[in-house]
Amino acid sequence: MSASVVPEIEAANGKYASQFTKGDLPLPPGRKFLVVACMDARLDPARALGLEEGDAHVIRNAGGRTVDALRSVVISQQLLGTREIIIVHHTDCGMLTFSEGDIRAKIRDDLGEDADHIAFLPFGDLKKSVLDDIQLLKKSPLVLDVPITGYIYDVKTGKVEKVET
C-alpha cells in the first residue's frame, strides 16, 4: 500500500502552527453564519468564500445535503448563535454519478454487507438538489427562520452561482 499521509500532515501543521496568530478567537462564529457544503476535494469553502479562522461554521458531507447536516445546524443555531445559512453544491459532483441501488449493490458485492438502511442521498439535478435542501431547512420545525442562500460552485472556474428560488 501507499505511504501514510500522516508525516506530510504533521509537517504542514507544524508550519501552520509556527505562524499561528489567532489563538484568542471566541467559540461562537464571529460572522454568525454557517455553511453547508459538499465534501468534494476540489472545493475549499474557506478560500472560495473568503472565510478566515473564527468566521463561520462549516458543515460538509457527500453532496452538501442538509438533511444529513440537521444535527449540526440545530447545534450551531441553538448553542452558538448563527443566524444565516449558505448552501454550496458544485458541478461534476460524485452524487450525480450513481443511484441508491448502485451503491447498495456495490457494497453487497464488495463487502458482503447490506446497506439498505442507509440513504446515500444521490441526486440527478444540481439546481434541484440545492432547492430541495433549502426547502428541507425551511420546513424543519427545528431550524430557525433565517436567510438561506444556495449556490452551485463551478469546479472549472472557481465561481459560485446563486440558485434563484
Add this chain to the structure above:
Amino acid sequence: MSASVVPEIEAANGKYASQFTKGDLPLPPGRKFLVVACMDARLDPARALGLEEGDAHVIRNAGGRTVDALRSVVISQQLLGTREIIIVHHTDCGMLTFSEGDIRAKIRDDLGEDADHIAFLPFGDLKKSVLDDIQLLKKSPLVLDVPITGYIYDVKTGKVEKVET
C-alpha cells in the same frame, strides 16, 4: 437584523475565481484520504493540515463525530477511492458544554418542539471522543480496514496532537 453575508461572500468569491488556476482537477481526491473534522469556525482543516484543492475529502459536523459522517465515509471509499482517514476534534469544543438533555430542553423551551429523536452527540472528554470515533469506524462492516489517525487540534496554538490508541 444584521446585514446578510451574501455580498461579502460573493465579492470574496469573485476575487478567488479571478486567480483560480485549478480547473482541471479530477473528481477523486488526489492524495486518497478523507478528513472528518469538527465544524468549529476556528478550525480550518485545509490550512491547518496543508490541503490544496483536489487533495482530500473533508467531512465536517458538530464535534467531528464519525457516526454522523458514515454515509459520506462509505461514498468516499466505495466510489472515490480514499484509503486513509484523519479525524480532528479540538480543544474548547462546544460539544463539551452541554448534554443531550440540555439541548432538548432548550429546543422545547425556545421552539416548542420535541427533539428527542435526534442524538446530538455531545461528549465529556476529548481524547475519549476521538478514540470512540476511531473505534466506531473500525467496527463498522461498511468501512474498509484502512489506517485511521486521530488528532486533537489546539485552538490556542494551531497545533494538532496525535491521540495514541
